[in-house]
Amino acid sequence: xxxxxxxxxxxxxxxxxxxxxxxxxxxxxxxxxxxxxxxxxxxxxxxxxxxxxxxxxxxxxxxxxxxxxxxxxxxxxxxxxxxxxxxxxxxxxxxxxxxxxxxxxxxxxxxxxxxxxxxxxxxxxxxxxxxxxxxxxxxxxxxxxxxxxxxxxxxxxxxxxxxxxxxxxxxxxxxxxxxxxxxxxxxxxxxxxxxxxxxxxxxxxxxxxxxxxxxxxxxxxxxxxxxxxxxxxxxxxxxxxxxxxxxxxxxxxxxxxxxxxxxxxxxxxxxxxxxxxxxxxxxxxxxxxxxxxxxxxxxxxxxxxxxxxxxxxxxxxxxxxxxxxxxxxxxxxxxxxxxxxxxxxxxxxxxxxxxxxxxxxxxxxxxxxxxxxxxxxxxxxxxxxxxxxxxxxxxxxxxxxxxxxxxxxxxxxxxxxxxxxxxxxxxxxxxxxxxxxxxxxxxxxxxx
Amino acid sequence: xxxxxxxxxxxxxxxxxxxxxxxxxxxxxxxxxxxxxxxxxxxxxxxxxxxxxxxxxxxxxxxxxxxxxxxxxxxxxxxxxxxxxxxxxxxxxxxxxxxxxxxxxxxxxxxxxxxxxxxxxxxxxxxxxxxxxxxxxxxxxxxxxxxxxxxxxxxxxxxxxxxxxxxxxxxxxxxxxxxxxxxxxxxxxxxxxxxxxxxxxxxxxxxxxxxxxxxxxxxxxxxxxxxxxxxxxxxxxxxxxxxxxxxxxxxxxxxxxxxxxxxxxxxxxxxxxxxxxxxxxxxxxxxxxxxxxxxxxxxxxxxxxxxxxxxxxxxxxxxxxxxxxxxxxxxxxxxxxxxxxxxxxxxxxxxxxxxxxxxxxxxxxxxxxxxxxxxxxxxxxxxxxxxxxxxxxxxxxxxxxxxxxxxxxxxxxxxxxxxxxxxxxxxxxxxxxxxxxxxxxxxxxxxxxxxxxxxxxxxxxxxxxxxxxxxxxxxxxxxxxxxxxxxxxxxxxx
Numbered sequence: 043x044x045x046x047x048x049x050x051x052x053x054x055x056x057x058x059x060x061x062x063x064x065x066x067x068x069x070x071x072x073x074x075x076x077x078x079x080x081x082x083x084x085x086x087x088x089x090x091x092x093x094x095x096x097x098x099x100x101x102x103x104x105x106x107x108x109x110x111x112x113x114x115x116x117x118x119x120x121x122x123x124x125x126x127x128x129x130x131x132x133x134x135x136x137x138x139x140x141x142x143x144x145x146x147x148x149x150x151x152x153x154x155x156x157x158x159x160x161x162x163x164x165x166x167x168x169x170x171x172x173x174x175x176x177x178x179x180x181x182x183x184x185x186x187x188x189x190x191x192x193x194x195x196x197x198x199x200x201x202x203x204x205x206x207x208x209x210x211x212x213x214x215x216x217x218x219x220x221x222x223x224x225x226x227x228x229x230x231x232x233x234x235x236x237x238x239x240x241x242x243x244x245x246x247x248x249x250x251x252x253x254x255x256x257x258x259x260x261x262x263x264x265x266x267x268x269x270x271x272x273x274x275x276x277x278x279x280x281x282x283x284x285x286x287x288x289x290x291x292x293x294x295x296x297x298x299x300x301x302x303x304x305x306x307x308x309x310x311x312x313x314x315x316x317x318x319x320x321x322x323x324x325x326x327x328x329x330x331x332x333x334x335x336x337x338x339x340x341x342x343x344x345x346x347x348x349x350x351x352x353x354x355x356x357x358x359x360x361x362x363x364x365x366x367x368x369x370x371x372x373x374x375x376x377x378x379x380x381x382x383x384x385x386x387x388x389x390x391x392x393x394x395x396x397x398x399x400x401x402x403x404x405x406x407x408x409x410x411x412x413x414x415x416x417x418x419x420x421x422x423x424x425x426x427x428x429x430x431x432x433x434x435x436x437x438x439x440x441x442x443x444x445x446x447x448x449x450x451x452x453x454x455x456x457x458x459x460x461x462x463x464x465x466x467x468x469x470x471x472x473x474x475x476x477x478x479x480x481x482x483x484x485x486x487x488x489x490x
Numbered sequence: 491x492x493x494x495x496x497x498x499x500x501x502x503x504x505x506x507x508x509x510x511x512x513x514x515x516x517x518x519x520x521x522x523x524x525x526x527x528x529x530x531x532x533x534x535x536x537x538x539x540x541x542x543x544x545x546x547x548x549x550x551x552x553x554x555x556x557x558x559x560x561x562x563x564x565x566x567x568x569x570x571x572x573x574x575x576x577x578x579x580x581x582x583x584x585x586x587x588x589x590x591x592x593x594x595x596x597x598x599x600x601x602x603x604x605x606x607x608x609x610x611x612x613x614x615x616x617x618x619x620x621x622x623x624x625x626x627x628x629x630x631x632x633x634x635x636x637x638x639x640x641x642x643x644x645x646x647x648x649x650x651x652x653x654x655x656x657x658x659x660x661x662x663x664x665x666x667x668x669x670x671x672x673x674x675x676x677x678x679x680x681x682x683x684x685x686x687x688x689x690x691x692x693x694x695x696x697x698x699x700x701x702x703x704x705x706x707x708x709x710x711x712x713x714x715x716x717x718x719x720x721x722x723x724x725x726x727x728x729x730x731x732x733x734x735x736x737x738x739x740x741x742x743x744x745x746x747x748x749x750x751x752x753x754x755x756x757x758x759x760x761x762x763x764x765x766x767x768x769x770x771x772x773x774x775x776x777x778x779x780x781x782x783x784x785x786x787x788x789x790x791x792x793x794x795x796x797x798x799x800x801x802x803x804x805x806x807x808x809x810x811x812x813x814x815x816x817x818x819x820x821x822x823x824x825x826x827x828x829x830x831x832x833x834x835x836x837x838x839x840x841x842x843x844x845x846x847x848x849x850x851x852x853x854x855x856x857x858x859x860x861x862x863x864x865x866x867x868x869x870x871x872x873x874x875x876x877x878x879x880x881x882x883x884x885x886x887x888x889x890x891x892x893x894x895x896x897x898x899x900x901x902x903x904x905x906x907x908x909x910x911x912x913x914x915x916x917x918x919x920x921x922x923x924x925x926x927x928x929x930x931x932x933x934x935x936x937x938x939x940x941x942x943x944x945x946x947x948x949x950x951x952x953x954x955x956x957x958x959x960x961x962x963x964x965x966x967x968x969x970x971x972x973x974x975x976x977x978x979x980x981x982x983x984x
Contacts, residue, residue: 043846045582046853047931056856056932060863068855069754071723071876076755080848083624083753088843091586097840098833102595104610106603109594115602118824123524127555129592132778135569136562139583141908142780147964148903151565152779155558158511161981165544171980174780177636180824188680208824215820219650219682261538290531291538314591315611316601316825317636318782330978336780341974343967353974359639359676360914364685369676372637372770375780383558386511389518389548399526401535406527421534444607452602472526479527
């Protein structure tokens with residue numbers, strides 16, 4: 043077997059050194075009735091490397107993907123540009139095959155990359171500090187709710203109905219076994235009627251969670267929420283599904299957000315059918331010690347040379363056990379290195395260009411919509427909701443679009459089971475060209 | 491901060507200091523060329539334009555590559571050398587796995603694409619889902635959990651739901667051996683349950699009397715790791731499971747140590763109800779400097795109704811993502827799971843197949859016992875007998891020479907090895923937990939053992955200063971962790 047270095051004679055001489063006759067002796071502590079016969083599992087025989095390549099190539103060819111279609115799907119995952127350099131850097135064995143940097147003297151590469159990641163994420167979101175990643179946006183949102191409970195020592199959580207239904211479902215699930223209320227606020231027809239959310243906040247509320255831009259792509263003013271949170275001493279939590287927005291629009295920190303969480307998948311990480319993606323968690327400095335997950339901090343070595351270590355570990359499960367701020371251990375470390383590499387390549391200017399092109403593509407699409415389709419009102423970043431007369435018309439368009447190699451959007455009820463079946467959630471990125479938008483519109487016109 | 495640096499940076503041979511991205515002095519070069527619609531954004535969006543710059547510097551492509559390649563050279567990975575971290579299963583990560591996960595038809599598919607456009611990807615996921623059930627002996631598997639701890643939470647949620655369905659809502663006590671991973675109690679707390687610690691017996695294993703004393707009508711579950719974190723198999727496993735079941739509880743298995751059992755024995759056959767599997771350990775998906783991993787959970791028929799949604803199912807010849815289930819614990823992740831990680835795991839299992847799978851654990855266990863046999867005379871072995879895929883030593887014989895586990899670990903760095911897991915498990919003083927894995931050669935094991943024996947000899951000779959100073963050859967010497975925690979600087983201020 044090509045991954046195993048021993049020959050049979052190695053095995054025999056090692057067994058001898060141990061004082062065992064045969065391999066089975068090493069498993070004598072497992073009761074006999076539990077030993078399974080070698081080769082008895084219902085699995086295929088092993089494949090050569092060529093066989094593996096053939097198998098996966100064949101399977102991959104059965105899928106349509108963003109490389110051979112035009113992808114207008116969003117809802118938390120976006121087809122943004124992934125520079126070759128990002129994939130190269132995270133393919134380096136020294137990053138790829140390292141463990142969590144618990145031995146900092148020989149892990150300064152991972153640690154400095156994490157420190158740069160934390161700094162760039164804090165700057166992009168305009169928040170004070172960032173941790174070294176969560177799994178993805180939905181669990182990050184749930185962790186933010188838990189964190190707010192620890193900070194405020196209150197247990198009521200208010201969440202806006204315009205937060206991604208998946209993030210809401212996971213947050214509700216995480217909170218459902220703990221004491222305290224979980225309140226979802228209906229914000230009207232794909233609305234951003236913050237007053238309804240504000241009305242739901244009371245003095246027992248630990249946090250209020252809104253999405254910005256919201257699930258429907260709407261960008262709106264969060265200032266009134268900050269006032270309401272101050273009034274009731276509750277934490278303002280903002281979640282986001284596409285961090286690329288903040289290359290262009292006012293970031294959550296500029297509204298005085300206490301905890302900002304969301305997806306960093308846009309930062310050079312492929313969609314990969316759901317992951318691995320990148321969960322982001324940032325907060326104000328004063329809440330640092332209630333933050334979940336690993337963080338990297340600056341220090342010196344005994345010679346006074348600058349170096350980095352994982353720090354504040356007294357918050358974490360391996361020290362605090364049941365009193366830890368979270369149970370998270372393994373996170374999305376490599377994706378932090380990917381995001382740091384991506385942001386270094388882009389800089390402020392590149393990030394702004396990505397966001398502008400993403401938003402301009404949506405604007406171009408919306409501005410050409412035929413009259414039988416309505417787009418949601420208000421300011422939108424790179425995602426919006428198109429409403430059709432009925433499900434039949436929507437589905438006919440989606441089908442027609444697929445014939446033209448276009449994934450036209452996500453039927454809203456797929457993500458929000460309560461939704462009417464005539465809406466389509468549509469997202470754009472810098473990967474779409476003018477011609478793709480024109481094809482979209484042409485198909486839409488033809489399906490009227 | 492480092493002293494004023496000279497204009498050259500090589501430290502030893504060609505190894506470089508490298509400033510932070512933010513310290514690179516020059517202005518950002520012209521922006522990277524990007525595709526896309528180069529038109530105006532809407533006026534309504536313009537009203538929300540960012541007012542303050544983010545101040546993310548931006549380097550040219552060659553500078554970016556050099557920056558991160560230099561950083562990478564300060565790291566130790568499996569590809570660089572031996573990485574015997576106990577309970578972490580740092581095995582070789584095959585390169586073909588990276589290649590197949592990057593095929594455009596797998597890397598660039600959107601999780602909300604219609605099922606009929608992703609049949610190939612679903613087939614690969616469904617296949618590995620089935621294999622994990624087969625290998626664990628627990629046939630129903632959820633692929634959603636993103637890591638081991640997330641799997642623990644998911645498993646406990648299912649146990650909670652099962653007990654609630656039985657009307658046993660007051661069962662909230664989770665028994666956890668004192669040798670358990672810290673994630674176990676943390677996950678239980680998140681699930682609204684509380685932990686009671688079981689004191690390990692003299693052999694480091696679960697003490698049946700201690701277990702019996704704690705089992706009662708408030709017991710929800712026992713969480714156990716088998717082999718345990720001392721590297722020993724819980725030979726009483728059948729009786730342990732029976733006792734817990736008789737008391738009305740369920741048995742949760744932490745699969746961190748599954749590498750000792752793959753293809754040899756199945757936790758499901760032993761009576762466990764539930765097992766999370768760390769595919770980033772057992773099935774060779776890269777650890778990435780802390781993640782990503784995946785923590786699929788395999789369960790028996792008792793817990794199957796409570797599996798999270800969506801589920802990957804096969805009907806006839808087609809694959810589906812099913813979200814319908816009345817009894818499910820719901821969803822625990824926004825997407826279907828860490829699909830890319832499972833593609834690599836699929837490739838790893840594919841390479842072995844049923845005819846070679848048992849060699850994973852056989853060679854892993856052989857290697858651990860070989861290391862143990864070479865070191866047992868010079869290091870204290872707290873629990874006698876066979877070990878499984880990892881062996882536990884302590885610094886008991888070295889402390890009388892003033893040398894602690896930490897010193898031994900740091901000296902290993904200077905001798906060219908990543909240290910073992912230190913100070914875990916907590917049930918022995920000065921723990922050193924060594925897990926060589928199946929992908930290491932005898933030559934590597936021997937050179938590691940020689941290094942360990944040299945350290946032991948240095949201690950006996952009283953020649954210990956180097957051990958306290960170590961590492962001196964690494965990129966950095968011992969780092970001041972107290973300073974980092976006392977005055978946390980987590981972002982760069984310039």
